[in-house]
Amino acid sequence: xxxxxxxxxxxxxxxKPDLFMSGHRAxxxxxxxxxxxxxxxxxxxxxxxxxxxxxxxxxxxxxxxxSWAVPWLHTAFENAAANASGIEAAIKVLxxxxxxxxxxxxxxxxxxxGGTYDIGIQALSGAVERGHDFLFVLYDNEAYxxxxxxxxxxxxxxxxxxxxxxxxxxxxxxxPKKPIADIMVAHEIPYVATxxxxxxxxxxxxxxxxxxxxxxxxxxxxAPCPRGWRSDPSKxxxxxxxxxxxxxxxxxxxxxxxxxxxxxxxxxAMAPQxxxxxxxxxxxxxxxxxxxxxxYEKLIDEIQRITDMRWQKLLKKCGIA
Amino acid sequence: MKSVEQKVLxxxxxxAVAYAVKQCDVDVVAAYPITPQTIIVERFSExxxxxxxxxxFVCTESEHSALTACLAASLTGxxxxxxxxxxxxxxxxxxxxxxxxxxxxxxMAIANRALSxxxxxxxDQSDTMAQRDSGWIQIYAENAQExxxxxxxxxxxxxxxxxxxxxxxxxxxFQLSHSVENVNVLPDDVVKKFVGVRQFPKVLTHEGxxxxxRLDPHNPMTLGPLAFPNYYFEFKRQQEEAMKKALEVxxxxxxxxxxxxxxxxxxxxxxxxHLEDAEIATVCLGSTAGTVKAVVDELRSEGVKAGLxxxxxxxxxxxxxxxxxxxxxxxxAVMDRSMSFGGHxxxxxxxxxxxxxxxxxxxFIVNYIYGLGGRDTSPMQVRAIYKDLQEIVQxxxxxxxxxxxxxxx
Numbered sequence: 001x002x003x004x005x006x007x008x009x010x011x012x013x014x015x016k017p018d019l020f021m022s023g024h025r026a027x028x029x030x031x032x033x034x035x036x037x038x039x040x041x042x043x044x045x046x047x048x049x050x051x052x053x054x055x056x057x058x059x060x061x062x063x064x065x066x067s068w069a070v071p072w073l074h075t076a077f078e079n080a081a082a083n084a085s086g087i088e089a090a091i092k093v094l095x096x097x098x099x100x101x102x103x104x105x106x107x108x109x110x111x112x113x114g115g116t117y118d119i120g121i122q123a124l125s126g127a128v129e130r131g132h133d134f135l136f137v138l139y140d141n142e143a144y145x146x147x148x149x150x151x152x153x154x155x156x157x158x159x160x161x162x163x164x165x166x167x168x169x170x171x172x173x174x175x176p177k178k179p180i181a182d183i184m185v186a187h188e189i190p191y192v193a194t195x196x197x198x199x200x201x202x203x204x205x206x207x208x209x210x211x212x213x214x215x216x217x218x219x220x221x222x223a224p225c226p227r228g229w230r231s232d233p234s235k236x237x238x239x240x241x242x243x244x245x246x247x248x249x250x251x252x253x254x255x256x257x258x259x260x261x262x263x264x265x266x267x268x269a270m271a272p273q274x275x276x277x278x279x280x281x282x283x284x285x286x287x288x289x290x291x292x293x294x295x296y297e298k299l300i301d302e303i304q305r306i307t308d309m310r311w312q313k314l315l316k317k318c319g320i321a
Numbered sequence: 322m323k324s325v326e327q328k329v330l331x332x333x334x335x336x337a338v339a340y341a342v343k344q345c346d347v348d349v350v351a352a353y354p355i356t357p358q359t360i361i362v363e364r365f366s367e368x369x370x371x372x373x374x375x376x377x378f379v380c381t382e383s384e385h386s387a388l389t390a391c392l393a394a395s396l397t398g399x400x401x402x403x404x405x406x407x408x409x410x411x412x413x414x415x416x417x418x419x420x421x422x423x424x425x426x427x428x429m430a431i432a433n434r435a436l437s438x439x440x441x442x443x444x445d446q447s448d449t450m451a452q453r454d455s456g457w458i459q460i461y462a463e464n465a466q467e468x469x470x471x472x473x474x475x476x477x478x479x480x481x482x483x484x485x486x487x488x489x490x491x492x493x494x495f496q497l498s499h500s501v502e503n504v505n506v507l508p509d510d511v512v513k514k515f516v517g518v519r520q521f522p523k524v525l526t527h528e529g530x531x532x533x534x535r536l537d538p539h540n541p542m543t544l545g546p547l548a549f550p551n552y553y554f555e556f557k558r559q560q561e562e563a564m565k566k567a568l569e570v571x572x573x574x575x576x577x578x579x580x581x582x583x584x585x586x587x588x589x590x591x592x593x594x595h596l597e598d599a600e601i602a603t604v605c606l607g608s609t610a611g612t613v614k615a616v617v618d619e620l621r622s623e624g625v626k627a628g629l630x631x632x633x634x635x636x637x638x639x640x641x642x643x644x645x646x647x648x649x650x651x652x653x654a655v656m657d658r659s660m661s662f663g664g665h666x667x668x669x670x671x672x673x674x675x676x677x678x679x680x681x682x683x684x685f686i687v688n689y690i691y692g693l694g695g696r697d698t699s700p701m702q703v704r705a706i707y708k709d710l711q712e713i714v715q716x717x718x719x720x721x722x723x724x725x726x727x728x729x730x
Binding site: 058100129130 | 377380382392395398401423538542547
């Protein structure tokens, strides 16, 4: 893959003009907004971005303003991947007919967890099955934040949301996250990876790799939402580190079906004593506050068990066990 | 001008659509199969497989994604086409509004079919009538020839810079989609010249440049933004303005096409039959007009002053044309092949009555709901409608404003 040769310094990235501009209306401490900026730092030429309905769409394109210095399209909630299909098909034909001159145009579809795990999964599955050449980026803030913190298929076990509230008899969401990135691996597409904005360099490289592969690529980006997670807005990036250090959100790539851990998670695999307990991660988020009461504290053990089980499964897939 | 020489092909309505699309230099076709539309995409995918067209054929996993892909392709600068029917069109409902709201000139053929439940694959116009407020132009064809002609015209109408709206060409499921007729087809180069290469209106980008309205990395533009109450309303008003302009454009394109092909359908909006001196008349859309015309001929030979107004463009609705065409008739029967439950008659009835409210010579107007779920409507039944109209004129009042044709009651 070419990106192994793509060398850049922090200065290079800082100096590359932003294609996702400031002035948008995201909340203080919004990790998804930082993720948007990082994604566009990785572009390599003419690029079209299309987006599902969601926080990032809403905060960045309030008519007559826009934060996007690239051509950008939103049409609905469930169809970011179908937008990408149409754009990609059009570019191919128009280039063949000589009606557009660009040698190559990268297509990036971006959706939140609702637009990926839930309402968007049909269009996503169809688009990657058809083999369109595009990168789909999921920014996962683990609930429908735009409509006011409702649970999605990406909401973790035990999280309190407005449609899975922690009550007297129910301890928040009863189901663990859907393993969306593994579902995308099962589509046998050339590139699937996970990323976290704390490890910004790793994230940028993975976006670039996703653009460089021929065919569909899928990038699952962890994106804390202080509003929905009831966390300190100044700690979003730290949280996105803690999620990796606890193995709640390990970083890996799957290139042509071969899993491999990315450096931050590999360090933990090599030195398991560095793996932090999930309790540390849960304790700093108000959405898990109820788990720290005698009534529901057992659920913390269950979250730890599922986290460990998934981590072990991943290690096996990566040939480390 | 003398019309060009044409080949005659035996085509059913669906094949006539596919043949027209093949000739229109379409860049992207995205579709999902559904009876009675499927033949359109089957034939078209054969053209793709045989290298007869330079088109990307995207066989999507749903109609929702089919229309989405066409919309996105259209906004990227492609000429895009899809086809659907019934449940498929209903699944597209959300995207129909987005397509017209984005001003994407996508063309779609609809092989009209009943909506579930009960599930039924046969023809009626419930599917497109349910989408009449979605901001799409709707043209209803009478036969396979008109289907072919209308698809070619639809690209020109939709892409006209004064219009820039998506357009549906509607053909009755089975009656038109599956019935083979002789269809005169124009030479490829004539059609290609007629539809031309897609042109884009220039708009102001956020960088302050004038650029063609499309997704272009060299002139970045944000399409499909969020508009709050301070702007949303103006977007919608502009769509209505475009619909008004479409009335004239449909007529112009129809007339220009008529010169080349030698075929015309009234003024392109309304297709009257023996209406000049008619005392009683029916109004209908689509293939039923064929049956009605045969009955009108019979009645005329018997000395009855019967006529027919076939509405070809239902959206935009030629309100003034309808008023002028019908205000001198004494009694009008509007035939609806769909229902508007609880709405006192069908959609066409509502709109024709509405068009005549401002006339000082308001004729009697009654409604006949017919042919739902593919039920046949015979010449005898149409004769009975004209007989009812004669009685209404004789008695000077209406006893039953809404009737059902050929129904067990």
